[in-house]
Amino acid sequence: MKAFEAALFDLDGTLVDTEPRSQAAWRRLFLAHHVPHDQRMLASFAGRPGKAVLTEHRHQFDRRHTVDELFAEALSYATTPAAPVPGAVELVRALHSSGTPVGVVTSGTRDYARAELDALGLPALLAVLITAEDVAAGKPSPEGYLAGCRALGVAPPRTVVFEDAPAGVAAAKAAGAYCVAVTTTQPAAALCAADLVVPDLSGLRWVDGHLEARLSG
Known part of the structure; x- marks a missing residue:
């Protein structure tokens, strides 16, 4: 890859x-x-x-x-605590440890996003947070991901985006980024526009700037 x-x-x-x-x-x-x-x-x-x-x-x-x-x-x-997606926290930590800049682009509000990220213990690992308040058009518009790439100083084709919804996949691809989709909320068929579709993030490894997908079975 x-x-x-x-x-x-x-x-x-x-x-x-x-x-x-x-x-x-x-x-x-x-x-x-x-x-x-x-x-x-x-x-x-x-x-x-x-x-x-x-x-x-x-x-x-x-x-x-x-x-x-x-x-x-x-x-x-929406007050019930939510669990992290399997492998999510570990992957963010691996990216940060490797020196790779990491950001979040969400359709939620900033206060909401900060609260969820705090619960995961991730804010200190993130270089940028783009929320609904930061863009004029939400997903499927690529505006949020383009803003994230600019903030990180990396061109979209050199950026990997992780998504779970068709609107997010469309936004990532319109921005020109490589997109990995997880089937946590949608069936794989709904995410077919992504470059890679996986059940969750537990089977992914970050090695020397390369994303490796561990095959099950």
């Missing part, structure tokens, strides 16, 4: 297994406001800024509630 000079990680579903908690929070919000929903609607939030997706469904809610109010209500339901 080609050598890389930097790495950028998505947060939810890639570093920390928050998708079950997130879907439960969105479901609770919809039920509280008597909004019809199905699994496809819940899955549409994966990898995208929550406020942007809520805006698309704004017409289904009472007009007395703003998108900001609805988003804050959903966040109030």
Whole structure:
């Protein structure tokens, strides 16, 4: 596999297994406001800024509630601690130990991202954090990953991006980066645009700037 000079990680579903908690929070919000929903609607939030997706469904809610109010209500339901994705913390530590600059590009807010990263013990290992507040357009726009590459001083083709959602994979590829997708929240078929698809990060090793995938069986 080609050598890389930097790495950028998505947060939810890639570093920390928050998708079950997130879907439960969105479901609770919809039920509280008597909004019809199905699994496809819940899955549409994966990898995208929550406020942007809520805006698309704004017409289904009472007009007395703003998108900001609805988003804050959903966040109030997402209080259960989430576990790290297998191999995620170990891979970030290996990258940092090798001197490879590492960053996070997330569709979440800065306060939210910092809280999740603090729980993983990772902030000191990260060179950059790009959040929803730092970009004009969220994923699948490549803006966040392009900003991350600029901040790290590494061109996108020399950067490996780790993602879990189709919108994130699309953003990484549009930026020109190599993309590894994990099937923590989506089936492999939904992530086929990625360069490499793996179950989680536990089978990956970082050796001299090269990413090695350990084959099972």
